[in-house]
Amino acid sequence: MMTGRHDAHDAEAPAEVPASARQHTDLTALGFPIRARSDFSDATFLLEVDHPVMARAARPGQFVIIMINDHGERIPLTIADFDRDKGTITLVVQAVGASTREMQRVCRPGASLYAMVGPMGVPSHVGGAGKVICVGGGLGVAPIFPQARAFKEAGAHVIGVIGFRTRDLIFWEDKFRSVCDELIICTDDGSAGRKGLVTGGIEEAIDKHGVIDEVVAIGPPVMMRACAELTRPHGIKTTVSLNPIMVDGTGMCGGCRVMVGGHIRFACVDGPDFDAHEVDFDDLMARLRRYRAEEREALEHWAEDCRRLTMQPSLAHDAGRD
């Protein structure tokens, strides 16, 4: 039951469609409303997007593809969390390119995404493994959370290892503590937790426990490769979640092909989870670079557009920012 104050607040905003009515209408026709947002840093932000059906269907390890508007790119994003009661999908976005920076600028509560399709990909296999290390670095911190939670629910002893550049960028520490039996935070500059990379944290955990049954790592390719190389001599089963360039996400374009065990696999329908010891990371990283020139150009163009908007504030969606 809502409090009276909230009801009054709702009544003051008649333009807003009541959330209850919205849930029963065709989401596709209206776009996908953004329910909440929080900014973890000047580059990383979290969105909660309404999609009750997807919130019911989503499993750890899956991803969505979103479009900001009808001229936009199809952007694959790993599902960072889902709330079946609220009917929302949580996405954590790092604003690095033109499209994600545009998201950062326009995606606020009340706005809608033009498209959001999913949950895509094969859900992660969460066995009842005894001791599991869940590793998240950079943009991989958020999507490792549902995996850690799933392992906890399956009865595993969960050791979380999450890495950030510096203390100010840390987020979700409480959430991780609530599902991890042990949590090792690593920062590049040592301003919080261990100083150094997540691999240091993994080594610490392996040394402490001796036997680790599984490692799940999500993060930049360099980090995932380092994790794979670290666990290979120990023979620990290691799973990574790959996020190559995609277009449709339904297995149709083959843009997301990755080499796993010497075979072509499509990350969108065969993955995104793969055995880290089989993945050809050099191939993955080389293929991630293939639109770098275009991406740089798009970013410059975007920045130029933003400058123009600030000079003519009447055109700006949000003149208060920047």
Next chain:
Amino acid sequence: MARKTIRTIPQQRAFMAVQDPEVRAGNFEEVAHGFKLDDALVECERCLVCPQPACVAGCPVGIDIPGFIVKMIDKDFRGAYDIITDTNFLPAICGRVCPQEDQCEGVCPVGATLEPVAIGRLERWVGDRAIAEGWRKESHIEPNRFRIGIIGSGPAGMACAADLAKAGCSVTVYEALHEPGGVLRYGIPDFRLPNTVVDAEIGNLIRLGIEIKCNTLIGRLFTVEEMLEEMGYDAVFIGTGAGSPRFMNIPGENLNGVLSANELLTRCNLMKAGRQPDYATPLRIGRRVAVIGAGNTAMDAMRVSKRLEAEEVMCVYRRTEAESPARREEIHHAIEEGIDFRWLTAPVEILGDDDGRVRAMRCVRMELGEADESGRRRPQPVEGSEYEIETDMVVYAIGTTANPILGQTSKIRLDKRGYIETDEETLATSLTGVYAGGDIVTGAATVILAMGAGRKAAMSIKRYLGIRDSEAVYRPPREGLEGTLFGIDEAERNFVRLRLA
């Protein structure tokens, strides 16, 4: 009117303007402008109106071709439209992309001595006229209580949806991409099939009461089984297309600059890539593009590359023009636009530079040996004939394999190759109430074959649900007894769900 004979009809096909090859290779406007009215009428005169028309039998959906041509001769264009749309809801699309030379036009008796009647162009003319005039099919639908879910909004799904909607079912079409149309949208480029035509024809389907839900990936958002058990659908049709691009497993395939034709076409057609900064999706077209394969998709990929300003575009195919699966017209258009065809050439390795980008492709010359099981002569490499082609972009258009998503997420039975197994007669799958058709059953084929399969499945679904099977359709009342049997309209074959207005 005296009966027409092969001697009395116009001997030449009527004139149809096409864009000049040099001009069109630089734009995305349609290649063929279509008939002008007078020319269309001349072409109609070439039809002998055979009493037992071979063309109707040759059409996968059985359009009453002489019927609509006679209407056109009478200048009853609306009537012609109504006859076509009795069986085919997408005339402007099919008139453009059907391989008529293998179907209706291929069996036209006029073609035995002269060029066959240009049935496809006439169909397109009617379809375009309908769009321009805003005609739509006046179907008087009496709703029944059945709900049908259709997976995929391509030609198979749309044809199935149209038939079931006309029978009174409430039909929902689910599409994974953000826009409906399937291959018509992401695959076939604008210069062959403008998106405006696709929009117009899909608009007609929506007016029939069909609901289209985009951004819905069946199998992952909900499963086929859930559609039947929890969501209350009485039957489901699967028309997801074949979809997964094939690669060759030769070295260098993952170099940057190597992509599937599906990716190239999806980026260009659906995402409007290459038109940055207006559209955000990037696409880098090479200076010298090599397309592997010589089917219709390869032709589209080459002609798109040309239009996106590749300096040179090559077709690399291990057999010869005679064996190539593309439509003659497409090959002809491609040659006109300056595509360089390298027949009897097979790639063996793609070579990269220090940056991991394609710089060349090593190929081997082929010669034709004995015929294989497909009846085509099997190509064999000529020993010691390897050579390098300089190229900075390689596009794979060598076919597709089955999309795995529905197989991964439902208990539906697949065949050895991963396609959905169906009963040939009814298109029923191993799941009760679930039917499938189009490329996901047959492997890559054509738009019209997929539409034919969609209609066949619709018929089976009607039978399964106990809706009295009927092909009868509403037609405006006609004068006199012509075309009737003892005064009963032949079209009225017990179509109980229809009510005349």
